[in-house]
Amino acid sequence: MRNYGKGSKNRPKNALNTAFKLLSIRGHSVSELSAKLSLRGFSKEETEKTIAFLSDAQYLDDAKYAVAFTATRAKHKQWGPAKIKALLSAKGISSEIIKKAVREQFEETGASEEEAARAAIEKWFKKNGLALPLSKKHFSKAVKFLTGRGF
Numbered sequence: 001m002r003n004y005g006k007g008s009k010n011r012p013k014n015a016l017n018t019a020f021k022l023l024s025i026r027g028h029s030v031s032e033l034s035a036k037l038s039l040r041g042f043s044k045e046e047t048e049k050t051i052a053f054l055s056d057a058q059y060l061d062d063a064k065y066a067v068a069f070t071a072t073r074a075k076h077k078q079w080g081p082a083k084i085k086a087l088l089s090a091k092g093i094s095s096e097i098i099k100k101a102v103r104e105q106f107e108e109t110g111a112s113e114e115e116a117a118r119a120a121i122e123k124w125f126k127k128n129g130l131a132l133p134l135s136k137k138h139f140s141k142a143v144k145f146l147t148g149r150g151f
Helices: 015-025 030-039 044-056 064-078 081-090 094-107 113-128 134-146
Strands: none
Touching: 015 044, 030 044, 044 064, 064 081, 064 094, 081 094, 113 134
């Protein structure tokens, strides 16, 4: 991440251009994008105007971001709801939006938390060449694995 000082010749001309460049790389929450613009030396007023414009134009939407983040992390990384909730909260997403996104992923899509945990642990078993019944040592590791994944 580049840190453009106020006097830097390489600094993009305005906050909107910088925001579009950041959003072209990956989605951001309102809080994340606001922080990145501030780090790049844009004033609070410039940042707020840019965030407002992007939100009005639907380029920036915390609810859509939370749903997409939840879906990809649950499906591809096999994360559980606890880990997803914690990370979305750290990204500045409101608790209401987080609850709705997680509920949609784990209840409304038909993929229950239990099924997701089962898929994750089966993959872990296969990766580690394990089968049931587990020794106490491997059971402890399996519990740590699932806890680390947010189950």
